Amino acid sequence: xxxxxxxxxxxxxxxxxxxxxxxxxxxxxxxxxxxxxxxxxxxxxxxxxxxxxxxxxxxxxxxxxxxxxxxxxxxxxxxxxxxxxxxxxxxxxxxxxxxxxxxxxxxxxxxxxxxxxxxxxxxxxxxxxxxxxxxxxxxxxxxxxxxxxxxxxxxxxxxxxx
Amino acid sequence: xxxxxxxxxxxxxxxxxxxxxxxxxxxxxxxxxxxxxxxxxxxxxxxxxxxxxxxxxxxxxxxxxxxxxxxxxxxxxxxxxxxxxxxxxxxxxxxxxxxxxxxxxxxxxxxxxxxxxxxxxxxxxxxxxxxxxxxxxxxxxxxxxxxxxxxxxxxxxxxxxxxxxxxxxxxxxxxxxxxxxxxxxxxxxxxxxxxxxxxxxxxxxxxxxxxxxxxxxxxxxxxxxxxxxxxxxxxxxxxxxxxxxxxxxxxxxxxxxxxxxxxxxxxxxxxxxxxxxxxxxxxxxxxxxxxxxxxxxxxxxxxx
Numbered sequence: 272x273x274x275x276x277x278x279x280x281x282x283x284x285x286x287x288x289x290x291x292x293x294x295x296x297x298x299x300x301x302x303x304x305x306x307x308x309x310x311x312x313x314x315x316x317x318x319x320x321x322x323x324x325x326x327x328x329x330x331x332x333x334x335x336x337x338x339x340x341x342x343x344x345x346x347x348x349x350x351x352x353x354x355x356x357x358x359x360x361x362x363x364x365x366x367x368x369x370x371x372x373x374x375x376x377x378x379x380x381x382x383x384x385x386x387x388x389x390x391x392x393x394x395x396x397x398x399x400x401x402x403x404x405x406x407x408x409x410x411x412x413x414x415x416x417x418x419x420x421x422x423x424x425x426x427x428x429x430x431x432x433x
Numbered sequence: 434x435x436x437x438x439x440x441x442x443x444x445x446x447x448x449x450x451x452x453x454x455x456x457x458x459x460x461x462x463x464x465x466x467x468x469x470x471x472x473x474x475x476x477x478x479x480x481x482x483x484x485x486x487x488x489x490x491x492x493x494x495x496x497x498x499x500x501x502x503x504x505x506x507x508x509x510x511x512x513x514x515x516x517x518x519x520x521x522x523x524x525x526x527x528x529x530x531x532x533x534x535x536x537x538x539x540x541x542x543x544x545x546x547x548x549x550x551x552x553x554x555x556x557x558x559x560x561x562x563x564x565x566x567x568x569x570x571x572x573x574x575x576x577x578x579x580x581x582x583x584x585x586x587x588x589x590x591x592x593x594x595x596x597x598x599x600x601x602x603x604x605x606x607x608x609x610x611x612x613x614x615x616x617x618x619x620x621x622x623x624x625x626x627x628x629x630x631x632x633x634x635x636x637x638x639x640x641x642x643x644x645x646x647x648x649x650x651x652x653x654x655x656x657x658x659x660x661x662x663x664x665x666x667x668x669x670x671x672x673x674x675x676x677x678x679x680x681x682x683x684x685x686x687x688x689x690x691x692x693x694x695x696x697x698x699x700x701x702x703x704x705x706x707x708x709x710x711x712x713x714x715x716x717x718x719x720x721x722x723x724x725x726x727x728x729x730x731x732x733x734x735x736x737x
Contacts, residue, residue: 313464319610320521346464349525349606352613382590382616384683386623386690408617409511413518417507433613 277310278303280338287326288412291369294327298357301348309342310335315353318413318433355414355432370396372418372429395420396427460548461524462603467532470600473669478601479534480563480660481670483553484710485592486526487564490554491718492585493519494725495572504575511621515582518614525607527553532603545733555729559719560712566701567650569709569718576629576636576643583622584647587683588654590615591676600668623687630691641693648696655680658710 281303282295294300294314301313312331316324328345335343355374358366363373372393389408394401400422408431410417415428469475496516503509531538531549538549539556547555568585572578593615596608629640655673657665664670688695707713729735 316521316610318518318521319525319607319614320517320519322517344464347462349462349465350602350609352606352609354613378616381594382612382619384623384686385620386627386687388624389620407507407511408621409507409514411510413514417510431617 275338277305277312277335277338277340280335280340281310281312281331284327284330284334287323287330289366289371291365291371292358292362294331296359296362296365298353298355298359298362299327300331309344310340311344311346313346313348315348317353321413353433355430358430366430367396370427371415372396372427374430374432377432389416391429391432393418393429395423395425397425398423461528461550462532465603465606467529467603469533470669473601473667474663475534476536477660477664478604478669479530479537481664482526482530482533482604483537484563484658484660485589486523486530486553487562488568488585488589489519489526490523491562491564491721492568492582493517493523494721495568496578496582498572499578508575512578515618515621518611518618522607522611522614523554524550529601529603529607542733546736547729547733551729555726556733559714559722562712562714562718562722563710564714564718565650565653566709566715566718567647567653569714569721570647570650571717573643573646574639575625576639577646579622579625579629580640580643580647582618583626583684583687584651584654586615586619586622587680588673588676590619591679591683592671592673595671595676598668599670604669619683626687627691630693637693640691644688644693644696645698649698649701652700653708653710656708656710658708660710 281300282293284294284300286292286294286297286299289297297317299314299317301315303313304311312335314324314327314331324347331345332343354377356377358374366373372395375391375393388405391405392401393403395403395418398420400420402421403418404421406417406419406426408416410428414430414433416431417426418429419426469478493516496512496519499512500509503512527550528548531553535549538552541547541552541556545552567581570581590612593608593611597605597612599605599608626640629636631637655677657672657674661670661672665672665675685695704713
């Protein structure tokens with residue numbers, strides 16, 4: 272019996288909350304190493320409280336087991352901290368295709384206090400209009416802000432830069 | 434007896450599949466090297482992680498109380514998101530405390546599946562909590578909640594920015610992530626303080642009242658505890674004295690933009706020099722913990 276390389280199998284696992292993205296697209300899957308018969312996959316959490324981490328861990332173990340890898344260990348890596356800059360170009364396109372606005376460049380340098388609404392150059396993932404309005408910096412999951420389009424009037428999610 | 438005697442019966446064993454995210458909430462530090470540097474006092478490191486972890490846990494619980502009660506749906510979701518970030522930070526910090534010094538973890542009945550961070554959250558008594566009193570006081574109105582969040586997030590972000598360079602690599606990693614989250618929290622609270630102050634006569638009146646109500650609790654964050662002093666000397670922790678000036682400037686900027694004065698109020702007293710950091714709390718923490726802990730304590734063998 273031949274089995275696909277563990278890294279290839281692991282790279283097919285999708286995010287439980289953004290299923291159009293693989294964990295690899297999201298930049299959450301940091302490495303897949305094979306040591307003898309054992310597969311060690313390393314993931315990094317997006318946010319400290321992201322409840323999807325446990326599901327990601329389970330999904331990785333299950334998909335690898337289904338591909339014939341019985342001995343799987345999923346490790347967490349906290350450092351360096353995840354950044355939206357790790358979302359691949361393929362992942363960004365997949366977000367857009369599913370009506371979610373992908374993140375711009377993550378802020379760098381010391382955190383600055385901003386007392387006016389965040390301004391982002393982004394476009395509506397449905398109609399392409401650049402006339403959009405921030406509804407809330409906090410959306411349906413920890414990683415998203417909520418917007419609406421002033422032309423097609425549809426609401427949409429935007430993956431926040433961190 | 435039938436299966437419906439207790440709604441919690443299903444928590445005892447059985448099939449994991451009915452949980453949205455499974456029950457495999459193993460060690461949140463699985464695979465992370467939790468070795469404590471040789472010259473670091475493990476008990477002090479654990480105490481320090483409990484301070485920062487309990488601030489986050491207790492404040493998270495208070496913010497979650499707004500769920501379904503916030504002024505609008507977006508704010509409901511915003512506060513739940515902030516609460517979730519803080520809960521995540523708390524979980525990592527309590528796990529770090531347990532790994533640094535297992536002595537801090539309450540002993541549970543044999544067979545309990547509760548991981549150490551859950552044992553710390555749900556089975557410690559009030560006097561073992563090391564959070565500042567600022568985060569345990571009842572929410573009050575929305576203005577009070579926002580002033581409290583501004584004070585805590587501003588201080589916590591300043592601390593975490595420096596903790597990124599901690600000699601404890603786990604604390605440094607937790608801090609690096611927390612910085613990103615707290616930046617959003619601080620902006621959110623600051624914007625609301627300005628909005629309320631420059632809004633209607635009533636919103637401004639409430640904001641000013643909130644500043645007067647919450648400000649007396651502020652000093653507890655700024656006061657250096659012995660644990661902080663000792664660990665800061667070794668490059669593990671941050672002495673709050675070192676962030677005080679920066680926090681003052683930021684708060685003055687928010688209040689200046691909001692066109693309100695710094696409250697001129699007396700600080701709340703300490704009990705014989707002891708504060709929340711030493712386990713001296715207000716009555717409100719006992720009520721909060723009763724709600725937070727009662728189910729877990731009634732079912733110490735439960736799976737969550």
